[in-house]
Amino acid sequence: MTKMNEIESRRTFAIISHPDAGKTTLTxxxxxxxxxxxxxxxxxxxxxxxxxMSDWMEIEKQRGISVTSSVLEFLYDGYHVNILDxxxxxxxxxxxxRTLTAADSATMLxxxxxxxxxQTKKLFKVCKMRGxxxxxxxxxxxxQGRDPFDxxxxxxxxxxxxxxxxxxxxxxxxxxxxxYDRMEKKLELYNPDNPKAIDIIQLTGPDDPKLDEAxxxxxxxxxxxxxxxxxxxxxxDYDVExxxxxxxxxxxxxxxxxxxxxxxxxxxxxKLAPAPTPRMSTKGVVNPxxxxxxxGFIFKIQANMNPAHRDRIAFLRITSxxxxxxxxxKHVRIGxxxxxxxxxxxxxxxxxxxxEAYAGDIIGxxxxxxxxxxxxxxxxxxxxxxEMPHFSPEHFCAIxxxxxxxHKSYEKGLHQLTEEGAIQLFKTFNSYVEKQIVGVVGxxxxxxxxxxxxxxxxxxxQLERLPYSFARWVNGPVKxxxxxxxxxxxxxxxxxxxxxxxxxxxxxxxxxxxxxPELRFYENSFVK
Ligand code: GDP
Numbered sequence: 001m002t003k004m005n006e007i008e009s010r011r012t013f014a015i016i017s018h019p020d021a022g023k024t025t026l027t028x029x030x031x032x033x034x035x036x037x038x039x040x041x042x043x044x045x046x047x048x049x050x051x052x053m054s055d056w057m058e059i060e061k062q063r064g065i066s067v068t069s070s071v072l073e074f075l076y077d078g079y080h081v082n083i084l085d086x087x088x089x090x091x092x093x094x095x096x097x098r099t100l101t102a103a104d105s106a107t108m109l110x111x112x113x114x115x116x117x118x119q120t121k122k123l124f125k126v127c128k129m130r131g132x133x134x135x136x137x138x139x140x141x142x143x144q145g146r147d148p149f150d151x152x153x154x155x156x157x158x159x160x161x162x163x164x165x166x167x168x169x170x171x172x173x174x175x176x177x178x179x180y181d182r183m184e185k186k187l188e189l190y191n192p193d194n195p196k197a198i199d200i201i202q203l204t205g206p207d208d209p210k211l212d213e214a215x216x217x218x219x220x221x222x223x224x225x226x227x228x229x230x231x232x233x234x235x236x237d238y239d240v241e242x243x244x245x246x247x248x249x250x251x252x253x254x255x256x257x258x259x260x261x262x263x264x265x266x267x268x269x270x271k272l273a274p275a276p277t278p279r280m281s282t283k284g285v286v287n288p289x290x291x292x293x294x295x296g297f298i299f300k301i302q303a304n305m306n307p308a309h310r311d312r313i314a315f316l317r318i319t320s321x322x323x324x325x326x327x328x329x330k331h332v333r334i335g336x337x338x339x340x341x342x343x344x345x346x347x348x349x350x351x352x353x354x355x356e357a358y359a360g361d362i363i364g365x366x367x368x369x370x371x372x373x374x375x376x377x378x379x380x381x382x383x384x385x386x387e388m389p390h391f392s393p394e395h396f397c398a399i400x401x402x403x404x405x406x407h408k409s410y411e412k413g414l415h416q417l418t419e420e421g422a423i424q425l426f427k428t429f430n431s432y433v434e435k436q437i438v439g440v441v442g443x444x445x446x447x448x449x450x451x452x453x454x455x456x457x458x459x460x461x462q463l464e465r466l467p468y469s470f471a472r473w474v475n476g477p478v479k480x481x482x483x484x485x486x487x488x489x490x491x492x493x494x495x496x497x498x499x500x501x502x503x504x505x506x507x508x509x510x511x512x513x514x515x516x517p518e519l520r521f522y523e524n525s526f527v528k
Contacts, residue, residue: 004078010275010360011269012362013082014085015107016100016109016123017120018119020111021111022109022257026107026256027083029256032259033076035074071315082360092442094421094441099300105134107137109136110136110137111140112140116154128159133246135272137261141173141255144174149227149230164243164251167253170224177215179254180211180224180228187200187211188261189214206224236248279385283381286383288360293320294320294379295379295385297375298315298372299315299373302315303452312420315364315365316365317362322357323356323357329377330379336370343357343365374387390524391523391525392472393424394441395445397465398437398438399414401459402459418495423449426471426492426493429485470502470505473494473524474519475522490502494525498525
């Protein structure tokens with residue numbers, strides 16, 4: 001077991017993928033290795049279960065899905081692993097993006113037959129923006145899929161990231177025989193009749209005759225040797241710095257459903273993935289290995305876990321120091337002290353009280369409404385972490401309240417839900433009558449909005465779908481901006497009065513970009 005201190009041993013990452021790539025399956029196997037769960041099916045069950053975690057909202061019950069994500073935690077070989085669960089199906093929302101801001105690295109899960117899919121691409125961009133290391137797991141090798149070289153090319157063309165295969169598969173689908181670990185020169189043999197019984201053979205290299213004995217298929221072995229040689233000659237060199245900066249992604253191959261390649265992946269990844277990383281703040285870089293005081297930021301708020309109490313849970317990523325239950329911290333934005341008495345940590349489905357936690361950990365704080373996304377909590381000298389960006393919504397509605405008399409509650413509710421980050425609220429710019437527009441990343445959020453305004457604020461709203469699919473924050477030289485503001489249609493402002501333009505399709509967007517070459521169009525509110 002590796003001996004590390006509390007902070008060194010933390011690994012906090014998110015899994016990014018497109019629905020059905022096998023994220024639930026992979027997560028479950030990781031938890032099994034860590035001994036956090038005993039039975040397969042525990043994580044999977046979450047999608048359908050009526051368990052306490054997911055019965056907090058009727059929509060969840062009706063749809064059998066979890067609207068918000070949680071954090072899974074386990075120990076493995078001295079590492080303290082935190083997996084941030086990124087909601088992926090219909091419940092894809094801005095939360096999914098924000099969760100990535102709390103991660104120090106990401107695991108990109110790809111279905112070998114499908115390659116890079118839409119949602120993976122979107123999530124990847126957020127990781128790229130943050131420059132975090134990205135590890136790639138190519139899944140479902142037990143099925144026939146695409147040529148690995150093809151997939152590497154796709155990573156480069158669609159995502160702009162180069163890759164370094166840490167392992168290389170021998171065969172695929174019917175002929176899948178195993179994966180060769182290029183670093184450790186080990187061959188992990190796949191046995192389709194008993195995929196869990198993993199046989200590992202130490203080789204001296206790909207030319208080792210033991211390989212021929214083990215695989216016993218001349219054609220396959222010859223092909224493997226040829227491919228590996230090509231990789232050695234024409235592939236990228238392994239470069240730790242590039243991995244650290246997210247410019248080179250180490251690739252692993254496996255089959256999550258058969259637990260094949262998962263442990264190898266986990267072990268390499270834990271070694272390569274960063275311990276809790278520094279974050280930018282108003283007082284400069286906060287490095288968890290130097291800054292002794294406690295600090296953290298809120299990246300997600302989950303409301304109404306229990307409808308009877310209307311409590312909310314604010315998820316805090318600890319960025320430095322140690323958390324102890326009952327400690328008092330400064331809530332920097334409002335300049336008040338807060339006692340952190342009832343924090344919870346999430347492990348699979350059960351909630352438990354946390355006594356202590358360290359940089360890299362995520363804790364859930366019960367919150368009566370003091371906290372909002374991006375808030376900083378600290379002990380000692382006050383500072384604030386960089387603002388949490390908003391990400392481009394993909395669905396838009398004009399919103400109005402049905403009964404004018406309830407306008408006050410309506411505004412209050414909208415304000416609250418905007419602060420929680422459930423929706424983004426825009427106002428039309430330069431229109432005769434100012435209208436409010438709601439933007440969301442996943443359409444389900446519209447239902448959440450309607451439901452919550454009705455249940456918590458007793459307000460009925462009317463939503464009218466608008467044809468836009470993209471929002472871009474715009475900035476540039478003053479003169480050009482003035483011209484743009486006068487001439488461009490579909491302009492709105494966000495809650496911080498920043499100019500945002502809405503487009504129906506990519507063609508419209510490109511036309512505007514070509515017309516105003518001096519302006520910059522941002523996919524999130526990190527407008528420079
Ligand atoms: P998620 O939507 O990304 O969470 O994907 P799931 O983990 O729910 O998996 C989607 C489907 O793919 C399920 O039917 C899984 O059993 C299947 N699956 C996951 N991993 C593998 C694998 O390695 N091989 C094969 N053949 N199927 C897999």
